[in-house]
Amino acid sequence: MILVPVTYKGGIYRHGEVMDLIEDIGGYIIQKHMIAQEVVLQCFVPKADVEFLRNTVKPISGEITDSSLVGTEIAVVSMSLEIHHLPHMSCDVAEYLRRLGAKTNMVSLARGPGKRISQLNDEERDVINEHDIAVYLLGNFEKCIEYKMPKLRRGITVPIVLCGGPDEAALRRITDPPLDGYVGYCGRYMHRAKETEDLTKLDEIIATVTRVLDKRREAIAKDPLSVSPARLMDLIRENVPAILDVTSPTPLTVQMQGLRVKLPYDPYAPEIRKIEIEDGVTIGDVAGVNPSRMRDYILVKILPFSETNVVV
Amino acid sequence: MQAVEYFRVECPEPRGAETYDGIANTVLLDHNLIRVIRKLHIYVDPNVPIFIAVGLMHRITTLVRVRDFANVNPLEGKITLVLSNETYLAPMLKIFWERFGQEHVEQADRFTVILRGVTAKAAEIEEIVVADPSEAVYKDLIYALKCIAPEGFRIRRESYGKGMFYFVASEDTLPDEVDGHVKTLFSKMGEAYP
Numbered sequence: 001m002i003l004v005p006v007t008y009k010g011g012i013y014r015h016g017e018v019m020d021l022i023e024d025i026g027g028y029i030i031q032k033h034m035i036a037q038e039v040v041l042q043c044f045v046p047k048a049d050v051e052f053l054r055n056t057v058k059p060i061s062g063e064i065t066d067s068s069l070v071g072t073e074i075a076v077v078s079m080s081l082e083i084h085h086l087p088h089m090s091c092d093v094a095e096y097l098r099r100l101g102a103k104t105n106m107v108s109l110a111r112g113p114g115k116r117i118s119q120l121n122d123e124e125r126d127v128i129n130e131h132d133i134a135v136y137l138l139g140n141f142e143k144c145i146e147y148k149m150p151k152l153r154r155g156i157t158v159p160i161v162l163c164g165g166p167d168e169a170a171l172r173r174i175t176d177p178p179l180d181g182y183v184g185y186c187g188r189y190m191h192r193a194k195e196t197e198d199l200t201k202l203d204e205i206i207a208t209v210t211r212v213l214d215k216r217r218e219a220i221a222k223d224p225l226s227v228s229p230a231r232l233m234d235l236i237r238e239n240v241p242a243i244l245d246v247t248s249p250t251p252l253t254v255q256m257q258g259l260r261v262k263l264p265y266d267p268y269a270p271e272i273r274k275i276e277i278e279d280g281v282t283i284g285d286v287a288g289v290n291p292s293r294m295r296d297y298i299l300v301k302i303l304p305f306s307e308t309n310v311v312v
Numbered sequence: 313m314q315a316v317e318y319f320r321v322e323c324p325e326p327r328g329a330e331t332y333d334g335i336a337n338t339v340l341l342d343h344n345l346i347r348v349i350r351k352l353h354i355y356v357d358p359n360v361p362i363f364i365a366v367g368l369m370h371r372i373t374t375l376v377r378v379r380d381f382a383n384v385n386p387l388e389g390k391i392t393l394v395l396s397n398e399t400y401l402a403p404m405l406k407i408f409w410e411r412f413g414q415e416h417v418e419q420a421d422r423f424t425v426i427l428r429g430v431t432a433k434a435a436e437i438e439e440i441v442v443a444d445p446s447e448a449v450y451k452d453l454i455y456a457l458k459c460i461a462p463e464g465f466r467i468r469r470e471s472y473g474k475g476m477f478y479f480v481a482s483e484d485t486l487p488d489e490v491d492g493h494v495k496t497l498f499s500k501m502g503e504a505y506p
Contacts, residue, residue, distance in 0.1 A: 084463035114464020114483040115361045139462065140331040141358035165331050187331055190338040190459070 001026060003044040003228065005070030006053075007101055010062030015039040018057055025049045028230035030071055030101075030254050042070045042101045044230045068210045070101030071230065071254045075131040075158075079112035079138065084188060090137055092193040093163070096202045097135070097209065103253050105131065105294075109152070115141075118148035125155045126293040132256045133159045133180075133212060135205065140165030140187035146174035153179070159212045163187070163205060180215075181208040216256060223304040226286035227277055227312050229254045232300060235283070236261060239275045240268065258287065261298040265291040269298055278312045286310060318351040318501050324359065332356055336460050343456040348372070348449055350475075353497045356462065360487070363461040366478040366497040366505075369453075372446040376400055379438035382425075386434045391427040393437075398422055400442045407440060454479065476505060 008018060012034070019041065022029060027045035045053055054064040074097055078090040094104040107128055111119040120128075128134050134156060138145050145164050153160060159180035164171050165187025172182055186201045193202055233252045236259075237243055243251050246262050253260040261272065269291070273284030283289065283300070286308050292299040305311050321336060323329035336354060340346050352367040378384065382404075383394045395401060401422070408417045408427065418426045427437070450472050457479040458468075465481035469490070478494045480486060498505035 080463060082463055083459055114462070114466075115358060116483055117464055140325075141328050141356075141462070142325055143358040144361075144462075166325075166327050170327075185327075188335070188463075189331065190335050190342070 002047040003027070003230065004047045004050060005030075005067050005101060006043060006045055006050060007065050007067040007070065008039075008041040008043065008053075008057065008062055009065070010039055010057060010060060012037055012039055014060050015041075015062075018060075018062060021053065021056065025053070028228075028234055030230065030233070031250055042067060044071060044228075067101035068213070069097060069206075071256065072101075072132045072213060073103045073105065073130075073253055073255045073260065074209065075128045075134040076104050076106045077128060077134050077136045077152075078106055078108045081106075081108045082113065084113070085137065088189055088192060089186070092198075092202065093135060093137060093205060096193075096206065100206060102209075103250055107134075112152070115144040115147055118151045120152055120154060120156075123293055129155075129157050130260070130292060130294065130299055131158055132216070133161065133209060135161045135163065135209065138162065138164040138187065142166040142170050142174060145171065149175055159216060161205070161208050161212060180212045183208050213256070220257065220304075223306050224311060225257060225302045226305055226308045226310055227283075227302055229257070229259050229302060231277075232283065232287070232302065233259055235275055235277060236272060240271060242268065258299065258301040260292060260294070261300060262295075263298060264296045265298050266296075272298065272300070281310055281312050286312065315346045316349050316352060318353070320352075320500075321354045321356070323356045328356060328358065332460070339456050339459045343452055345449075345453060345456055348453070351501045351503070353501050354460070355493070355497055358462070361462070361465070361482055361484070362487070362490075362493075363465050363481045364478065364490070364493055364497060365457050365460070366494055366501070367476070368501070368503060369449070369475050369477065371475060372449060374445065375441045376443040376445065377438065378404060378440045378442060384434045384438050389429070391430065391434055391437060393425040393427070395423045395425070401425075404440075404442045407442060411440075450477070453477065457481075474506075476503070478505075 019029060022043050022045055025046060027043050029041055029043045031042045033040040057064060076090060076094045078085045090106060094106055097104045107124060109124055110121060111117050161181035162171055162179050163183045163186040166184060168182045168184035171184055172178060183205050193199060233254050236252060242263060248262045251262045269289050273289050275283045277283060286303055288301040290299050321329045321333045323332060332354060348369055350368040350370050355364040381396050381400055385392045412427060412430045416428055416430050420426055454470055461481045464483050467486055468481045469486060470479045480490050495505050
């Protein structure tokens with residue numbers, strides 16, 4: 001069963017029925033937002049049932065849209081948290097990515113600002129590597145990007161999308177080996193991105209991120225995961241009641257190859273490992289339950305079929 | 313920037329010049345400094361790296377006096393000041409305390425100050441200078457230039473006097489030729505820096 005990421009938008013009226021329907025057809029609800037009278041559900045549903053769901057929610061004025069970034073965790077890497085980069089454009093990019101369903105974390109570097117100063121410490125590197133993709137937001141000067149980028153990408157194993165002031169061709173020329181995605185004319189600016197020109201750039205970033213993630217999905221599909229991250233999320237929610245008391249907006253953050261559980265590692269990791277998925281197969285059998293570098297969270301990394309010989 | 317008589321951004325990278333033009337425009341507009349600046353020349357070179365901004369300001373002659381923001385009403389041996397806004401309340405009270413003594417100054421509420429037993433006349437109090445905006449403008453200008461300058465350029469030198477200013481920033485020690493650079497940039501604007 002192929003699950004596709006979609007977003008449901010509709011009123012509060014009868015939204016409980018929509019949630020039941022999504023679960024009944026074998027889908028998973030990743031996140032639920034209640035904004036005034038509106039409900040937004042980010043979910044995975046079986047590909048074959050998307051049209052059925054779309055038609056079913058029409059009578060209650062619900063809308064189903066494709067959201068390619070649902071179920072992904074993206075690191076927006078900003079060179080610092082000073083006024084030069086925040087709130088524009090780091091927050092603009094992070095917010096735009098969230099609109100399409102991604103969970104974004106902003107990673108600001110301790111030694112990122114300037115031309116000469118460019119270092120990535122082990123904590124920053126590990127935190128970035130825990131994400132599905134990293135979006136690097138750099139400045140306007142080709143010279144600075146050329147000088148800094150080799151140091152800022154050292155040790156990063158996830159795909160990188162580079163955004164900077166010079167045009168795309170220049171960004172390509174100054175990075176060797178090539179990165180996974182480039183968005184030019186998108187460096188530092190000091191105004192809110194609301195003009196058509198700015199929004200087009202943000203759309204371009206979304207398109208590039210989506211393209212890179214699709215490639216990654218294709219690579220994962222060649223050696224499928226032993227269990228779907230969304231299914232694991234549901235299982236943990238059912239079996240670890242403490243997760244319901246976590247006040248974070250996403251206590252369980254679904255990634256492409258795993259999920260982040262926002263519970264302390266020491267007391268909860270053994271409990272999570274022992275959860276049975278199906279026919280005696282436990283989470284510990286098909287996934288690595290590791291401590292995350294982000295606070296004291298747990299990072300569940302699902303192993304591929306080739307390593308476990310099991311798909312549940 | 314139409315209100316500015318001369319505005320130019322110089323950079324070896326054309327794209328860098330274009331974006332810094334936009335950044336300078338936005339920051340100066342946001343800080344309400346467009347009307348204060350008469351000429352501005354920015355030079356950024358990421359190769360050195362260095363950021364230099366030189367410029368001229370319009371003459372700011374307006375001083376803020378008590379009459380600009382308060383009504384002074386003498387009545388039965390006391391003078392009541394009714395403030396229309398409290399922006400300059402703190403510096404005004406400080407001046408009154410020094411001049412008349414704290415025991416003669418009473419602040420009834422945020423917008424009312426009463427002077428008791430003072431010899432000065434109402435017209436005299438109305439003319440007291442409370443603030444000189446040109447000092448604040450200089451601070452605002454330097455803050456704005458810090459925002460415009462590339463991030464991480466933390467070694468700075470700035471100067472302001474006789475309506476002229478310059479701001480130099482780098483992430484390395486400032487090179488000796490900075491003074492020469494500043495003079496050259498002033499001459500590009502058609503001005504001579506003393």
